[in-house]
Amino acid sequence: MKTIIAACSQNLSGSRASLHAALRTLLAVPWPSQRDVRAWLQLLAVLQWVLSFLLLGPVTLVLLIYLVFTRFWPISALYLAWVIFDWDTPEKGGRRLPCLRRWSVWRHFRDYFPVKLVKTHDLSPGHNYIIGSHPHGILCVGAFCNFITGSTGFSELFPGIRPFLTTLAGNFRLPLFREYLMSGGLCPVTRRAIGHLLSENGTGNAVAIVIGGAAESLSCSPGVTTLILKNRKGFVRMALQHG
Template structure:
């Protein structure tokens, strides 16, 4: 019996040695480093927002129509009923979710570029504000990250202030996408929605308007500092009517994350873009970034370039229900001067040359 046990033990020892030897002979698996995994998470976080912006609304609309032709038609019908019931919510203050605004995915989104929010002055919760955001860029990454999420700590830097990033009203007519945007505190950029926030939601509200809009996106390319502002005075009139202070905001680096083909004014390409913009509300930019797995290939992933969003000094605006054109022009001039001053003060700190200037069109 002892002989059998000894022999069996020897076999086991031999088997263990053989297994260990086999493992040692296996080729090593090249596991990615933690830094590479983190970078891929950051890329995925940014890419999901780009894809959301480009196709989510249309895709969900088609999916909803398809569901009506399947056994899932009840789900589609219930959502349509909810959509009808909830149709006016975007224009009545929205429906923000602090849980969504604090998702971890937004921190990865922030760190990809990275994006930073720079506070220069204290904002009083007893006042309402209209932030003018410049420049538009292709996807307004800085605007979304800073004001549509809590990734850069807006609420901690500006306690008592609730940001409401304003975007195209058409986005709120698209199923699912509208709910996604509403959860971030995003609202339609129309008179009714902004009036409601500034007049019926108390104080401590900051409506963020990308003043240049789609027209400005056509001039967004690395090395250019152009803002479409000279004839954009509607936001100033709105500020006067509501007594909301104007705050200039400039994002250094917003134009650097994509390369775009710029058509000259008067060319067939630019005219086509403008006609499309008038019909659809946004401009079809011909741009490219890098690939998902390599910065040396073309793709829709933006280049990893730092975006620094500087929130300037508020301009105190009186409440005038029916401002004259002269009063509108006066505060518009003050705003333009304040924006240029902000740009000049911080441009060299964030990578621009001393000779670079801000072109106001």
Template sequence: MKTILAAYSGVLKGTGSSILSSLQDLPLAFWPCGSKIEKHLQVIAVLQWVITFLALGAVCTVLLIYMFCTDCWFIAALYTSWLIVDWNTPKQGGRRSSWVRSWTVWTYFRDYFPIRLIKTHNLLPNRNYIFGYHPHGILCFGAFCNFGTEATDFSKKFPGIKPSLATLAGNFRMPVLRDYLMSGGICPVNKDSIDYLLSCNGTGNAVIIVVGGAAESLHSAPGMNSVILKNRKGFVRMALQKGSDLVPVYSFGENDAYKQVILEEGTYWRTLQKKLQKLLGFAPCLFHGCGLFFGNSWGIVPYGKPITTIVGEPITVPKTEDPSDEMVDLYHAMYVKSLQCLFNKYKTRFGFKESDILYIE
């Protein structure tokens, strides 16, 4: 404090002393250390994505409706007109932006957990792929960071492959949010969108489907290692119809990002939760992370637990326009076995015991 006062006094007296030079003489303890600033930036990066995903679409929808009741109605009308014209873009390859995918904010997002992407096999650019991502977790942090951004160097690790993370189609009906998602190469998880990417967009495309979906998020909790896959065969049938290879992907630590209140099966609240999940397309989970200012408090900031995503060996799939149920079952069984082998091979490296198994529900 004396140094600051001396600098200020020197400037007033015209001695030529500058506040900047005097501040440089302050002890380092006066300033926040670099590691703390870095951590704050990481928290901000993660928090902006959580708020964006949970609230941006609803807020922008309400704002657009409100603007029609104000003097800005003309701007709202212009945007709505453009929205109508652009309505089918998400299911026709979207509007990917390499610039947005490479934003520095995503490196802070990655380092908060941290998130890593591990390649086990090469992928040929002359083929198309369907990645099955497991588990869903609460907000799919690993899936978004690895496949919706370049923070983990997907394009360098898999040259010639263009990833498209598939998410709820309802997100693309919301103003502004739809454009934000498309800029990351994210697409609707519906037949038209995936058909386009695997049939009309050349080769070297990888569509990432979170197979367990919203139902799987209801089972998400730290230490859980179960996936909903037993009766999920639509992605296998589509792979056969398009001749796209199947690639199992498992993210260790995805379930550790939040703690969830898991309601008991058969209870009224569990039944209501499942009905809302089917009605809305997403599961209304009761979850919490840590607080923004105090790590031991509750909040929506996820826990900073490592997430490691392993991209497994591709399963070559022949193109069959009308695959039989037996053929779908065969390749589904191959996929399940490959996913289990992937889990067993890497589980002890990332927090699980040798005796742990992957439960397929």
């Protein structure tokens, strides 16, 4: 019996020693610094944004088509009915969600580049504005960060001003992606949509138009800024028409 007890005691002692050694090894592993954590959060914030823009619409479209051939077809039917009912909403200012602008992930998104908004002039809430934005870049990072997210303090710098950013009308034909765009304050870059914001949506609206458009995005190259401004005077005519 004494021999058995002694053996058990030795096993317990050995287990404790192994556990202590494992803990010491774990504690000896260098933990990521706050700087490393911030860098990873910034990278993930940008990654989710890029993937949302590139994949959210096509993946949702494929999924809805697939569901048509399953017992879950009512989901596709209901969403199609909703899109038909809601078809003109993007042209009428969209349906923004303030909580999306305050999403904390946008702060990490801002700090990755970083993006900064510099105020040079006051904007009166009693008027509407067209803002020409350039350069376009590949995905309009600066315009999106400043006008769609609250991470750069647009609302604090320009109280009473509601910012909107225009994009290709075709983006609002993609399922679920259209909801994502409208929730942030994006609207189609069409005469009807811009005219609605400038004349039928009250005052205090600032509509940002990336003047170079898709043509300018295709001219992007590292270290070179290409602006396409010739024959891009439609936004000037809109401003003159709406005072």
